[in-house]
Amino acid sequence: MKINSYITLLFSVSLLLGCSGTSKIPEGDLLYTGHNLSVKKGEEPKKIRKSIKSELDDMIRPKPNKSIFGMRPGIFFYNLAGDVKKEKGFRYWLKYKLGAEPVLMSKVDLDYNQKVIQNFVENKGFFNANSTADTVQKGKKVKANYEVTLNNQYKIKSVIFPADSIVLAKEIGLLESTSILKVGKPYDLEDIKNERARIDAKLKERGFYYFNEDYLLIQVDSTVANHEVDLRLKIKNNIPEKAKNQYKVNDVYVYPSFNLKRDTVANRKMDTIKYKDLTIIDNKTVFKPFIFDKTLLFDKGELYNRTTHNLSLNRLITLGTFKFVKNEFRENKSAKNELDLYYYLTPLPKKSIQVEALAKTNSANYSGTELNVNWSNRNLFKGAELLTITAFGGLEVQVSGQNRGFNVYRFGGEASLVWPRFISPFEMRSGSAFAPRTKASIGYEYQLRTKLYSLKTFNSSFGYLWKENEKKEHSLSIINIAYASPNNVTDLYQSQIDENPSLGKVIERQLIFGTTYTYTYTNTMLKNKKNNIYFKGGIDLSGNSLGLLLGANDSNNPKSIFGVPFSQYSKLELEFRHYYNFSKETTLASRIILGAGIPYGNSKEIPFIKQFFIGGTSSIRAFRARSIGPGTFDGNTVTDNSFLPDQSGDLKFEFSTELRAQLYKLVKGAVFVDAGNIWLLNKNPEKPGAEFTGQFMNQLAVGTGVGLRFDFNFLVLRTDLAFPLRKPYLPKGEQWVIDDIKFSDGGWRKENLIFNLAIGYPF
Secondary structure: OHHHHHHHHHHHHHHHHHHHOOOOOOOOOOEEEEEEEEEEOOOOOHHHHHHHHHHHHHHOOOOOOOOEOOEOHHHHHHHHHOOOOOOOOHHHHHHHHHOOOOOEHHHOOHHHHHHHHHHHHHHOOOOOOEEEEEEEEEOOEEEEEEEEEOOOOOEEEEEEOOOOOOHHHHHHHOOHHHOOOOOOOEOOHHHHHHHHHHHHHHHHOOOOOOOOHHHEEEEEEEEEEOOEEEEEEEEOOOOOHHHHOOOEEEEEEEEOOOOOOOOOOOOOOOOEEEEOOEEEEOOOOOOOOHHHHHHOOOOOOOEOOHHHHHHHHHHHHHOOOEEEEEEEEEEOOOOOOEEEEEEEEEEOOOEEEEEEEEEEEOOOOEEEEEEEEEEEEOOOOOOOOEEEEEEEEEEEEEOOOOOOOOOEEEEEEEEEEEEOOOOOOOOOOOOOOOOOEEEEEEEEEEEEEOOOEEEEEEEEEEEEEEEOOOOEEEEEEEEEEEEEEEEOOOHHHHHHHHHOHHHHHHHOOEEEEEEEEEEEEEOOOOOOOOEEEEEEEEEEEEOHHHHHHHOOOOOOOOOEEOOEEEOOEEEEEEEEEEEEEOOOOEEEEEEEEEEEEEEOOOOOOOOHHHOEOOOOOOOOOOOOOOOOOOOOOOOOOOOOOOOOOOOOEOEEEEEEEEEEEEEEOOEEEEEEEEEEEEEEOOOOOOOOOOEOOOOHHHHOEEEEEEEEEEEOOOOEEEEEEEEEEEOOOOOOOOOEOHHHOOOOOHHHHHHHOEEEEEEOOOO
């Protein structure tokens, strides 16, 4: 036993030494383990010292090997792989993907890093700062020590803008009141650079097409007072004459069928069409002229404007019709200070067909595959309209849960037509960088739930989609019609309806005439922010106009169209997400969802397909999909069902928070807590405890768990293992089940541990 213990101890020590990264350091070199940076206390506030230290820590190079509790597994795997001669195979992957080359002291340039520190603090206004650099060795490891004394930070005493009489100087002078450089602010070289860029951007809005920020000079005088500077903004001498002039837009030429393989277009015979201020040169007349008038925002005779320039380009790109978009500005030879604009557009193939094979999951905890065949015509009526005809078929199964064996088969089709403009009897224009869209669609779906029933669904819609900017998006569906009809209801399902009448809602014939509006705001595309947010709010109104026309005000005697009572309700749903980024690798993500649906007039309840559900892979992950609520009602024990009924409600509250951290390259880990429930607005004798009351916060389901996310860029595969902390359907006083947690108990695991397999992040 002693020998075995010694061998085990020796192996463990060897492994730790190997993981520490020092076992194969070349003779005369040391393993670099990072740096310490000290910003000595002075007169400046602690907040400034902390900010400077944080920025300097990111600048110092090189970065050491990653360490986990003093061990460096990257170096261990790098050494373990040995010499690798081929740029492929397991050993190459082990050495260069899983492993990491040791960072040695011979690669560290102390003098260079000290200069970086000194330059940075001087650029922040600490002109009298001092910095030092040295090292501390411990065995085969070495750490760099940097120390900086800031002394006094210089402040801005005055900012002087040019007072020349030329037009350029006058235009710059108009920008003084909004300057970044303010008297009393600390001197900061970054502010000076940003001020030059700001002035250049503003001048580009005022016709100065040929101006450049390098033509501006900001002189700094640090001798005017004690720890203060004067800043004088000047236009450099001998800048090009045309950089001083404002330019107007003259003629606009559009080549809608430009071929990149041609060297020139001048020697080709083409049709020329004059349309308003546009000259359209097109030997095929592929596009109607009005589409360019609606897309290009320049008007003849107006000053050149960089924003209008970029908006026009972006609108051409977002039409979705052109493969390449190129523009060119040329000085007009016959008119002084005027520009002619040329747009060269290479169309995408007009018709295309695409086949997609998808893997998917849904909120009901089903996973499956789907095959889509899409046929597109990108210029149906020569106005950049997009016609898409889609046929699809798919299979969905439950990997885990009571619905295993009750597979779902779906097939159907949809035709949609999108106009890249507003189609309306009223004049509607958009100055956004994104072309507004009008969309009409019609579709059919047949859904077969084996052993239960089938549903046929027809839907059609007409509405608008537009984006104010990259952060704000609107969707308005003026007409939204849906009709659902059941078929082939099995005896099994009918017997369950007899025991639990609420299941009959699923297969009721439904007719919806609605209007929906959705607003979305997000800044999640900004990757360097500490806080990112996402908000989506939607309202769904149905049957209001029909209710007024037909006088529908009695839900006990509903009005019908073609023998089917139409639904009348209002539904509101709000979702807010917040992402707090501790670093690029670690994020705290949180989400809250609020929803309410109110039936009235012709309806006692909102349609089943419009009701709220909770639980499942992207909701409260410790509970099966649609198995919670409403309220304290327990739908799992009402009947001896061989399948899980769908529990739905009129009101919804859901909250989730998840700490995400990168474990290794493509692998991220998560720890999460979910909570929420659904409720009915009105009391239902068949579902005791389901109605909403003032005690709703005491009726929340709560769960927690851990998960892994495998991020392959094109696909995120997510696994979550969760278990409940609170079960709202248990008797009062017994709902918290934390004390019952027993991971070693097979019975507890079978009843409470929920494994979720999904594609994509939950939020």
